[in-house]
Amino acid sequence: xxxxxxxxxxxxxxxxxxxxxxxxxxxxxxxxxxxxxxxxxxxxxxxxxxxxxxxxxxxxxxxxxxxxxxxxxxxxxxxxxxxxxxxxxxxxxxxxxxxxxxxxxxxxxxxxxxxxxxxxxxxxxxxxxxxxxxxxxxxxxxxxxxxxxxxxxxxxxxxxxxxxxxxxxxxxxx
Numbered sequence: 001x002x003x004x005x006x007x008x009x010x011x012x013x014x015x016x017x018x019x020x021x022x023x024x025x026x027x028x029x030x031x032x033x034x035x036x037x038x039x040x041x042x043x044x045x046x047x048x049x050x051x052x053x054x055x056x057x058x059x060x061x062x063x064x065x066x067x068x069x070x071x072x073x074x075x076x077x078x079x080x081x082x083x084x085x086x087x088x089x090x091x092x093x094x095x096x097x098x099x100x101x102x103x104x105x106x107x108x109x110x111x112x113x114x115x116x117x118x119x120x121x122x123x124x125x126x127x128x129x130x131x132x133x134x135x136x137x138x139x140x141x142x143x144x145x146x147x148x149x150x151x152x153x154x155x156x157x158x159x160x161x162x163x164x165x166x167x168x169x170x171x172x173x174x
Contacts, residue, residue: 006128007138009113013124016117026050027120031111035170037158044152045114048088054150055119056142057088060107061154068108072096073162075109075137083107083153091149094137108157113139119147 005011012029020027026049028042041059049057060077068074075096079089082105094109115123129144131137142149159170 009115009120009138010124012115013120016120021117025117027115027117029113029115033161034111034158035161036174037110037112038156041110041154041158042112045112048150048152049114049116052116054088054090055116055122055147056139056149057114057152058091058139058149059110059112059152059154061110061157063103063106063108064157069098069103069106073160075111076106077109077151079105079107079151081105083151085153085155088150088152091139091143091151093143094139095135096137107151107153109151110154110158111160122147 001011001014005014008031009029012027016024016027026046028046028049030037030042045057045059058077060083063069063074063076069076073096075094076098077091078093078095079091081089083089123142126141126145129141131140131144139149159166159173161167161170
C-alpha cells in the first residue's frame with residue numbers, strides 16, 4: 001500500500017478498492033498489534049456484521065487493573081449498559097486518558113474493526129474530525145459523523161504490543 005495514509009482504515013480501503021470492491025460486503029480490519037487474538041473472536045465479529053445492524057463493529061474486554069484504566073496505550077470504550085458475552089452494544093465514546101472518576105461500562109478496546117462495504121466507503125470520504133485528531137483515535141470520526149459503532153464482549157483480551165517491553169513479553173509467550 002501507499003506510504004502516505006493518515007490512518008490504518010485508509011490503508012484497508014486502498015486494498016479493498018483495488019482488490020475486493022465488488023466481492024466483499026464485510027471487511028474486517030485486524031490491527032497487527034494484537035497477534036494472539038482468538039480466531040473465534042474474529043468469527044463472532046464477522047457473524048455480527050453479517051446482520052447489518054451497525055456501520056462498524058468492534059470488540060472490547062474487561063479492564064483488568066487500575067493501571068490499564070490509566071494507561072494511555074490502552075484505548076477505552078464507553079457503552080451505555082454492561083457488555084455481556086454474545087451481545088453487542090452501541091459505543092458512546094473512545095478515549096485514552098480517563099475522562100472522569102467512574103469506570104462503569106468502560107472496557108478495554110481491542111484493535112479489530114468490521115465494516116460494511118458502504119460504511120467503509122463513507123468513512124474514507126469524511127474529513128478527519130476534531131476529536132479524532134485531538135485524541136489520536138480514528139473511530140471518533142465515525143461517531144462524530146453520526147455513524148454507529150457496536151461493541152461486542154471479549155472474555156479474554158489478546159496481548160497488545162504497544163511498547164518494547166510488550167514486544168519482549170509477547171516473544172516469550174509465542
